[in-house]
Amino acid sequence: MIRGGSVSFSDSFDDSVYLTAFRMSAETNNEAWDAGFRCARPEKSGVMPIATAEFTPDKPAPTDPPAPTSTPSQGTIDPNATPIPAGTSNSIWIPIAETFGDVIMDYIPAGCFYMGTDNPSDPDFRNESPRLRVCLTTPYWFDQYEVTNGQYKRLTGKLLSIIADVGLPVTPISWNDADAFCKLRGGQLPTEAQWEYAARGTQNFIFPWGDNFDAASEDPPFFTIYHGGANPKNLSWIGAFDLSENVMEWVSDWYAPDAYQQSAINDPRGPISGEYRVLRGGSYRGYAEVSRHGAYRNFNRPDVPASEAGIRCIRPIQSTTTTAVTASPSILTLTPTSATPTAAPSTPIPTLIPAGTSNTIWTPITSTFKGIEMQRVPAGCFIMGDVRENPYSIPKHEVCITKPFWIDQTEVTNDTLPRVGKRDTRIQEKQLPLSGITWDEARAFCIMRGGNLPTEAQWEYAAQGPESLNYPWGNEDDPDKEVVSLDVSYLDTSSRPAPVGSKPAGASWVGAMDMSGNVAEWAMDWYSETYDTNSPKNDPPGPEHGTERVVLGGGYRYIFPVMLYSLFEQRLNIPPTFRVDLIGFRCILPDSAKPDTLPLASPTPGK
Numbered sequence: 001m002i003r004g005g006s007v008s009f010s011d012s013f014d015d016s017v018y019l020t021a022f023r024m025s026a027e028t029n030n031e032a033w034d035a036g037f038r039c040a041r042p043e044k045s046g047v048m049p050i051a052t053a054e055f056t057p058d059k060p061a062p063t064d065p066p067a068p069t070s071t072p073s074q075g076t077i078d079p080n081a082t083p084i085p086a087g088t089s090n091s092i093w094i095p096i097a098e099t100f101g102d103v104i105m106d107y108i109p110a111g112c113f114y115m116g117t118d119n120p121s122d123p124d125f126r127n128e129s130p131r132l133r134v135c136l137t138t139p140y141w142f143d144q145y146e147v148t149n150g151q152y153k154r155l156t157g158k159l160l161s162i163i164a165d166v167g168l169p170v171t172p173i174s175w176n177d178a179d180a181f182c183k184l185r186g187g188q189l190p191t192e193a194q195w196e197y198a199a200r201g202t203q204n205f206i207f208p209w210g211d212n213f214d215a216a217s218e219d220p221p222f223f224t225i226y227h228g229g230a231n232p233k234n235l236s237w238i239g240a241f242d243l244s245e246n247v248m249e250w251v252s253d254w255y256a257p258d259a260y261q262q263s264a265i266n267d268p269r270g271p272i273s274g275e276y277r278v279l280r281g282g283s284y285r286g287y288a289e290v291s292r293h294g295a296y297r298n299f300n301r302p303d304v305p306a307s308e309a310g311i312r313c314i315r316p317i318q319s320t321t322t323t324a325v326t327a328s329p330s331i332l333t334l335t336p337t338s339a340t341p342t343a344a345p346s347t348p349i350p351t352l353i354p355a356g357t358s359n360t361i362w363t364p365i366t367s368t369f370k371g372i373e374m375q376r377v378p379a380g381c382f383i384m385g386d387v388r389e390n391p392y393s394i395p396k397h398e399v400c401i402t403k404p405f406w407i408d409q410t411e412v413t414n415d416t417l418p419r420v421g422k423r424d425t426r427i428q429e430k431q432l433p434l435s436g437i438t439w440d441e442a443r444a445f446c447i448m449r450g451g452n453l454p455t456e457a458q459w460e461y462a463a464q465g466p467e468s469l470n471y472p473w474g475n476e477d478d479p480d481k482e483v484v485s486l487d488v489s490y491l492d493t494s495s496r497p498a499p500v501g502s503k504p505a506g507a508s509w510v511g512a513m514d515m516s517g518n519v520a521e522w523a524m525d526w527y528s529e530t531y532d533t534n535s536p537k538n539d540p541p542g543p544e545h546g547t548e549r550v551v552l553g554g555g556y557r558y559i560f561p562v563m564l565y566s567l568f569e570q571r572l573n574i575p576p577t578f579r580v581d582l583i584g585f586r587c588i589l590p591d592s593a594k595p596d597t598l599p600l601a602s603p604t605p606g607k
Helices: 149-156 175-184 192-200 439-448 456-464 561-565
Strands: 097-100 103-108 111-115 132-136 140-143 248-254 277-280 297-300 314-316 324-327 332-335 365-369 372-377 380-384 397-401 405-408 520-526 549-552 571-574 588-590
Touching: 103 192, 111 192, 132 192, 140 192, 149 175, 175 248, 192 248, 192 277, 372 456, 380 456, 397 456, 405 456, 439 520, 456 520, 456 549
Parallel strands: none
Antiparallel strands: 097 103, 103 140, 111 132, 140 314, 248 277, 277 297, 324 332, 365 372, 372 405, 380 397, 405 588, 520 549, 549 571
16 A cells, blocks of 8 residues: 655646655555655653664754754864855865875765755746755865876777876766776765755855956956966866866766756755756857856766766775874874884974964974975964954954874975966076965965965964964064065065075974965965954954955065064065966965875974
């Protein structure tokens, strides 16, 4: 016996199927796709259920917004974290990347968002209605770039494209071949919901980069297929490139124009059958703005290679190979999963170093990541803002950085990232800091390395330490420890930066060099004069919106009179599209990043 109506009855029966008395019969061995079930048990049963096998139900959809017990935040891999509520700013998340073989993948935390659009009267959006709240209850890894010809050939031995460039995305390709490739890699194609969540985030951006269609975000000309990441502005909240252009991407779902009307709330997988498979994202041949937005859907037969279709794969979070971090009430120890460190700080370090603690409690630790030396920054608190009450800085207030991280030992150099930006040809020697780079380009490079730009709080903590010093090296100015020249004007174009690390005695408490000068540095934060009066004490991410980004530190020649302070506390507000030869950057990585070598304790530079 079967009770209740189903979604398949509307075209075959009259309204009687909706009556509570409706009943029908079916053979017990018939696996009807539209038949389900529910259970009952006695109210006061003292008997254990007959079935004793362990059963784990699906996670329920969280309320919107929920009261999370642990919320994913900057640089945190936590498979058990409560999903991020729909409507939360995308800026809560700092991208995490990991390399699997020759593939860089981005970690996507569990979260909720509003999938699709609510404009059914517009034929361009009819496929994407109604707008519905969806939750992805399990985190996953997501390819940072579309699969290239070279990656496809290395795994399958085939070259599908008529263009042999191994760096271009593989196209044309059928859904069948795309699905087989991802499975061969140990993963699968993303569902529609997983793909759209990666593109739009919990903030429900219309486009991967925001809500406004900006032609500047489409730098490569139309009808031009290009190498992944060539347009650093086309970057989503989790660090994935090219989700709105280059090639469309196959997803696992069967296509149905009304799929959203029947969709599950938690982890929807689409219709169970169909004639076509879904394609997501814009392509190099798409002129219309509509084809660029994150909710755009297209479709094609699964056995037919679509001329603008490519691949992006996902894999389960259990496949991660990151470095483990363990903490106890008294000691914080970094332990690579495959080895034991050969050296560690000799003094026990508190899990959260209190503000006011002497910086000498910490012995700098250096490690190399993809050939770049970085310094470990322990968790701790400090007094953020200008301790000398510099009117151009922010008011003093206590801030805690609750998670350790790695920061570049020096500013990124010309030999680390060549041929980027329209730079002054006089300052392109290899060991000089890279400058004349936009905020978008700087952040894209950091994300490609598996990290990000530091927040303003992270940068200042790495420079000041819990002792909240005036300068990276102490409380007194010392010309022998700073690179910046107070005698050189911004108008003096004959001046030049120094090679990075040229003043090792001026290193900060964690071993980071040139934080008081050489070139000023981009930070992650939007600029605001009022944010810090009400900012959170723990891990402040900066304002959610703005028109200018924060720039920190002094430059090798001062821009305004304020630069005479040459303090790491100096902050400027610069539009993110500007190229200034006095501005460079350095990157951070999460503490879980996997180093090339074991981290080693080293003497404090300059001591």
